[in-house]
Amino acid sequence: MNKLKKLLKSNKLKYGTPAIVLTAIIVVIVIVLNVVLVFLDTVWPMTYDMTSNKLYEISDETKEYLKTLDTDVTITIVTPENKFNDTLVEIMKKYDSLSDHVTFRSLDIALNPQFAEKFKDETIYSNSIIIESDKRSKILNEYDLFLYITDETNTSGKNALKAEQKLTSSIMYVASDTIPKLAVISGHQEDEAARLESLAEYNSFIVEQVDLTKDELTDDYTMVVIVNPKKDFTPAELDKLDRYFDKGESGAMVFLSPAVPDLPNLEAYLREWGIAVNDDVVLEPRQFIMSQTNVVASFGDSKLFDSLANSTVMVPSSRSIERLFEKNDTHRTETILSSSRDSYSKSAEGDVTTNPGKVAGDPTGPFNLGVRSIKYLTNDQGQSINSAIYVIGSSGFCGADMIDASNLANIDALAIMLNSLKGQADLIYVAPKYYEDTLLSLNQSQVQTYFIAFVIAIPAVFMLIAFVVYHRRRHL
Structure with a gap:
């Protein structure tokens, strides 16, 4: 008993008790605070993206689009969240939090046969992402949301994140009342455009081959692609093109490399739009990659590619293009791609690979490598429904090598052109976000x-x- 009294009166207990109580209170506060923060994080995610190019953030363009979304869209993964890619789950949850019309969920299709029945004609994998509305659906896989690169050891790895690009375009696809169609013109010994067609499908186009000798460009086509025709167009075919443009909000991308022979009818038609193609090849003494004919382009006087200001776009083996006028009563032309003032051109009939050097008499730059011509049109209500033609002096610009090159933005430039011609005001383009092995800046x-x-x-x-x-x- 005396020992107990001494203990109760001791300085250790006298000064130690408050310390113990204080420690206990702090521990309780930390536990409660942790519980509160975990709860708040489930309601309002509080992660912060510290990557230099905001890999995991949603762009303002997507946020604005989601504000206008009035169709219910469900994003479903068929694997438990903890077994799916963490980054992708976080991004899909952000879409859910940004719109009352977007719902993200994880669903076990083995336990939900009715859901699986809806997609019995589709192939669904454990890493599939199903985006659906009451209008249509689209199935992605995890690898669709990344760009991959293969190094010199033949090892493939993730090079960029394109989750927002793919998810936003898919939501727009399933929510849209109408789907744009792209016509790839055939019948003139055109070059194949498989990679460009894949890019168009990725951007929610329906792609179809159209032979103008027997097919019409119906009103549901919003885009035409012509790649290196070797035979000229007939007047009847050009009349079909004219009717297509005159309906308004119609576009065309025309690729004419130096190897294309003279096409008097097509060239005369382009001249009506203020565009003339020259029989030459443009070379760069400084701004090139590997070869002087692989021109690193500038973006001219157009604002079309403003978002690519810090990117590299290459125009390989290109002829030069003239703007016959800047503006008249019916059309306006703009330079979208150009070479530097140090560039020069040589005749397309010469051998520029063995004799690339500049000699006396070679024309000097800058040269137009890509030109857009806009035709002024209005509907009965007086609203603008302009049509446009893009003419690029290189077919390689839309080739697989250029589109797949991770260090080039050709794919981004092509996607911007595709989207700008869909005739829809709410179209957006989100560039892939490349991974960088850099320190916190x-x-x-x-x-x-x-x-x-x-x-x-x-x-x-x-x-x-x-x-x-x-x-x-x-x-x-």
Whole structure:
């Protein structure tokens, strides 16, 4: 009993009890705070993207589109969330949180046979992502949401994240009342455009081959592609093109490399739009990749490619293009791709590979490599329904090598052109976000702030606390 009384009156108990109580209170506060933060995070995700190019953030363009979305869209993965790619799950949840009309869920199709029955004619994998509305559906796989690159050891790895690009275009596809169609013109010994067709399908086009000698360009086509025809178009075919453009909100992408022979009818038709193609090849003494004919292009006076200002677009083996006028009563022309003022051109009939050097008499740049011509049109209500033609002096610009090159933005430029001609006001394009092996970028002011906070202030606080505790215990 005496020992107990002594213990109760001891300085250790007298000064130690508050410390124990304080410690217990702090532990309880930390636990409660942790529970509250976990709960809040489930309602309002509080992650912060510190990557330099905001890999995991949703763009303002997508956010604005989601605000206007009035069709219910469901994003379903058929694997438990904890077994799916964490980054993709987080991004899909952001879509859910940004719109009352988008729902993200994880569903076990083995336990939901009715759901599986809806897609019995489709192939669904464990990494599939199903995006659906009451209008239509689209099935993606995890690998669709990344760009991959193969290195010199033949090892393939993720090079860029294109989740937002793919998810947003898929939501627009399933929510849209109408789906745009693209006509790939055939019948003139055109080059194949398989990779460009795949890109169009990726951007929610329905792609069809059209032979103008027997087919019409019906009103549901919003885009035409012509790649390196070797035979000329007949007047009747050009009349069909004319009717197609005159309906409004119609576009065409025409690729004519130096190897294309003279096409008097087609060239005369393009001249009506203010565009003339020259029989030459453009070379660059400085702004090129591997070969002087692989021109690294500038973006001219058009604002079309403003979003690609810091990107590299290559125009291989291109002829030059003239703008016959800037503007008249019916048309307006713009340069969308150009070479530098140091560039020069040579006749397409010469051998530029063995004799690429500039000689006296070679025309000097800058040259137009890509031109857009816009035809002014209005509907009965006086609203603008302009049509447009893009003419590029290179067929390689839309080739697989250019589209698949991870260090080039040709795929982005083509997607922008495709989307700009769909005739829909709400179309957006989100470029892939490339992974970078870089350190966290901080300016000098931030470095000083973090140094003071983490190297001086926080250690000083702990040292002060330690000194107070040590001083008090010495006097117990």
